[in-house]
Amino acid sequence: MAEPAYLDVFGHEDLKARLARAAENRRLGQSILLHGHRGVGKQRLALWIAALINCPGPGSRPCGACRSCRLAGRLQHPDVHWFFPLPRPKGASGPDRLRKKLEDQRAAELEERRANPLYLDDEEGATGIYVAAAQVMRQLAYKAPAMGPAKVLVIGRAEALVPQAANPEAANALLKLLEEPPADTWIVLTSDVPGALLPTIRSRVQAVRVPPMPTEQVAAFLSDRLDLAPAEAHRLARLSGGSIGVALELQDADQDESRSFASDLVRALLDGRSAARLAAAHRFRSTGARGNFARILGVTRGILRDLLAISTGAPASDPEAVGSLARGRPLDPETLVAALDAIEDARELADRNINPQLIVVNFLRRASVTTGVPAGRHAG
Ligand SMILES: [Zn+2]
Incomplete structure (x- = not known):
């Protein structure tokens, strides 16, 4: 059976097996940092972990077929919340208006990612994870799960919390959460510049490295999914750094x-x-x-x-x-x-x-x- 788009994580078989074992043995930390090169699949793996935590099984998890997995793979799971940097909203006065605007922007971006699982990240336009977003995360963390058993907050490019060093509430609100997440809440951060995260954040998370892929595997992805000619796929794969x-x-x-x-x-x-x-x-x-x-x-x-x-x-x-x-x-x-x-x-x-x-x-x-x-x- 074809897996729902966002659970179809190409490669990283060893890492997935390791994470699944950790979840099985209840050794999966509640605050995790996935770090590794840009574009290597960290946010996708974070969403995969969210499905892993919520999949009831039986058998190997995430099964990709149950209701929870299907919803997670379509970015529609009510307990999986994906945050990422967004452009600074214009003309929003007051914290409530700002929060509303940010949530609208996030919903619009999620809609696009749903439609195009091979979306390209807009790193120049989307610059910040703002205080208002961290407040939304806190609210979600302290609510009961809608479908259960757990809520998972995925925070992509978490280093974007730092450029507001002059205004560190966002990071502080998150720190509290990372330090003591509610028993039914997992937080998965991703970053390709973990050194840019606040040391206080780094010290609170279980760090997991996402390695680059072998060139052959990147080439296989490009010829399978994009239908590129083998020579072209290999050329791009070699340049991609895995x-x-x-x-x-x-x-x-x-x-x-x-x-x-x-x-x-x-x-x-x-x-x-x-x-x-x-x-x-x-x-x-x-x-x-x-x-x-x-x-x-x-x-x-x-x-x-x-x-x-x-x-x-x-x-x-x-x-x-x-x-x-x-x-x-x-x-x-x-x-x-x-x-x-x-x-x-x-x-x-x-x-x-x-x-x-x-x-x-x-x-x-x-x-x-x-x-x-x-x-x-x-x-x-
Ligand atoms: Zn499942």
Whole structure:
């Protein structure tokens, strides 16, 4: 049976077995700190621990199938509360208003994470875990569990409690809780910079290191879940330092870059001027056709297909990506079909490791000639 999204923790088998044994023998501390590299899966493991504590079994826990596990895996368990840094709310006057705004923001973010389990953390925008949030945690900790047997507070990137050193109530409210959690309450903190946590917090928690994953395992994740080609998956896995989160970020950046290159390529094609075509070709290096370049050609093909769809009145698969290209420009289906033909040839040449600049020049010339856009029009 497929496990609910957030219980499907990839890898970390030894650590999970160790934690499950500790829970079985009632040796699992009530205040835990998971530390390890950024993106290595700490918050996911924290949610997994929350399910472990609440799963009634029988058999190995968390079973992934009972009601408690299913709710936890969908981020809907009434006794599992996930906190993380949020942007500072604007224009909230008074502690009650602030608390309300923060809780609304947290609910909205949880909704997004529910919809996209491979979400990327917004580390720049979301900066703080505020006093108001720590007060909510305290309230939750001292309430009876709704479903039971235990409440679990997961606090991701717990070091975000520290930048308010001038205003340490949040940390203090949490300290009290960490020191003496109610008997039915577990608190799982995560941090990739445990040294930045207040020493008083560090001294109160059971520290558990989440190790980086073997490169092979990160690569397996990328080819399984994202359907990346093996060479591409290995390249990202090697750069990731054993962290799936970092690999996903790298892939996201690559995609952004590919999209930008591909859009320019299509723009140059539709523009038809030789200066624009030359400029587009010059953005490419003269070597390395099989890596990034092959991906850019793949994205270009996607854009051309979408434009072809639009030109025939059909919906595009990624309207946002092609909107600006299609706007204010008559799109001729014949032109686009010819361009798609030319891009297939370009992909074949890339596979044979031909100079990418030459491939682009050739692609633009072929696509323009076959489509009747005169090569020298508006030259210069
Ligand atoms: Zn279960």
